[in-house]
Amino acid sequence: MHDSKTYDVVIAGAGPVGLFLACELRLGGATVLVLEQAEDPRAPLKRLPFGMRGLSAPTIEAFYRRGMLADITHVQPSSDKTASATTTAPHWMNQRRRPGGHFAGIQFLLDNVEPSQWPHRLPSPAGTNMATTMEHIETVLSARAQTAGVEIWRGAGVESFDQSADSVTVRTAGKTFKGRWLVGCDGGRSTVRKAGGFEFTGTEPEFTGYSVEVELADLDKLAIGRQYTATGMYTYQAPGTIAMVDFDGGAFHRTEAVTLEQVQSVLRRVSGTDTTVTNLRLATTWTDRAYQATTYRSGRVLLAGDAAHIHSPLGGQGLNLGLGDAMNLGWKLASVIRGDAPDTLLDSYFAERHPVGSEVLDWSRAQVALMRPSRSSRALEAIIRDLMATRDCATYFAERVWGVSLQYELGGGHPLVGRSAPDFEFTDGTRLGEHLEVGRGVLLDFNADAMMGEVASRWSDQIVYLALGAKNALGLSALLLRPDGVVAWASETKPEAGRAAQAAVRWFGEA
Ligand SMILES: Cc1cc2nc3c(=O)[nH]c(=O)nc-3n(C[C@H](O)[C@H](O)[C@H](O)COP(=O)(O)OP(=O)(O)OC[C@H]3O[C@@H](n4cnc5c(N)ncnc54)[C@H](O)[C@@H]3O)c2cc1C
Known part of the structure; x- marks a missing residue:
């Protein structure tokens, strides 16, 4: 059977990454079909205790910037009343000093972390770390996607596909679908990755x-x-x-x-x-098998989440990594589909996300080295444990584990370029995060400069122009943000409209 409709994007996999990407693409105006292998989204391993997932700063910010944080934070009762009957609060809940996270099980303590070392961050409703369950995240994302008009077909595992110059034909057991693009979000054993011949390299497991x-x-x-x-x-x-x-x-x-x-x-x-x-x-x-695709795109086929990289769950980073892929890819692919940007914009998806994935794989490998049952590993663990008790070291580990050190290499300029934008609180009582909910770029102009208004008007379909004062502007006069909240350009001195326009051309195409 053949579905006669051509979707802008077919996504393989309704896991958290596939669902979040679907929401992002819909926000950018694309039509989206998600094909999911499993008939039933519920599974015992998605609930407590093993379904527990730690979320880091970029993930929490992403949910906040899309108006989903309240739903994610809201704790829902499990759909399985018999689940976790043997589970009590985590062992560390009884500790007098609360841990902020761990590295190979060695905890850093919250009261040792020094946030003043992160001058690019402002207090925000989106904190730096929290925990929820896979079931809850998928429930919230699935509801959001369906409300937005994403079609989700369950019990429809992707088996193979063919791509031509302008479309991809995707086959499941009973039906064939067509998309202009296909994104494999089908997990660690990704069919899309294998059928697409993506090279997957890395290190074999030790345990x-x-x-x-x-x-x-x-x-x-x-x-x-x-x-x-x-x-x-x-x-x-x-x-x-x-x-x-x-x-x-x-x-x-x-x-x-x-x-x-x-x-x-x-x-x-x-x-x-x-x-x-x-x-x-x-x-x-x-x-602890740690493998990563050597490219995330082959023609009209892309990879995101565990389909693009796998590593051990030590330190809980995989979901955050995958959701970061989706936040990075969604607006770019939607811009290309709308014809606002050339498809070379997609090169920046791999250029930005592959190094982040590679770092996470190494972070997990380093933990394995500390866990080996050997005398040298125990000696190393004792040293890390001592270091972790210091403020500098606890702050360093918090930076890495909570993802607050994330910065894309976007070619220099102001130190904020490539970082997540601070959540400015404006004089009209709104916050930056709320203005990002529409999924467009933002030109922030703290001095209401006429030239900046002129720049914004040229990209009025892609950019929200905010000429507002901020309670704490961190000494900045203007910033250009991408739809994912990443700073594309920033200036401390008088607004440089020409530079802002150059940055806009780079990310949003010729106006
Ligand atoms: C015990 C454990 C603890 C973890 N803890 C954390 C943590 O605290 N923090 C963190 O960030 N990460 C954690 N992770 C990792 C995290 O769960 C994964 O990285 C994350 O689920 C990846 O999301 P995904 O959507 O890419 O893939 P998945 O969650 O694997 O979803 C893929 C989806 O694709 C579907 N699918 C598969 N094949 C096909 C096909 N051919 N066609 C269509 N659909 C298909 C699957 O049914 C599934 O629904 C943990 C992992 C484990 C195992």
């Missing part, structure tokens, strides 16, 4: 990781929290939530079903105890 919910015969044989042992690592949250890594070279992962016997055997080995597992409620495995 199999297990996340299990169990019932134990004896609750006091395992120590609470993260434990490094002579044979591996485990994290225990009473009464039965356990994560553990077994340095088997990744040999067990996906080779056979995870059984109670296997879990008990690995748990005994890595914990060095004779603990007995009486019931296995839920189990999943993962590895």
